[in-house]
Amino acid sequence: MGLNIEEKKAVVAEVSGQVAQAQAIVVAEYRGLGVGQMTALRANARKSGIYLRVLKNTLARRAVADTPYAGLAEHMVGPLAYGIGDDPVAVAKVLNDFAKANDKFVIKAGAMANHVLTAKDVAALASMPSREELLAKLLGTMQAPITKFVQTLNEVPTKFVRGLAAVRDQKEAA
8 A cells, every 4th residue: 555645745754854864874675674673673773773764766866865965865775674773883873783694684885974875885884993992992091191190190109119128028037
């Protein structure tokens, strides 16, 4: 049963709103997947804050028209699932990990603002550390000099106490 014109306009408006806030879109063919597998993918996507939707390609083309993702329209062929999110690495990682586990789920293309990505580019993006991991590494790098400085300051009294203990042990032995 098809959608009437008002429902189609509502779907295009909803997807356009997601695309307007997106940093990346990944398009994957899901032909042959079971309902349980798609439900698991949707649950993973929801946990990661990714908008995942199966759309008619004509509606998706209208949603991305006149946006930085308009170049993705030429890859919209066949039954496709659209992953849209504000963290490009998270979108690529969730869909790429699912594609590795399921042969029938094939990533076709992706897009970041004004740049269309191939399936290999999406896989490379998925292998990058996430935003949280990068922030943790940055924080560790920023804390390293302070930590080393405190350790260095602590060495002076520690060596003094060790020296006193050695003198005390030497006098006890004599």
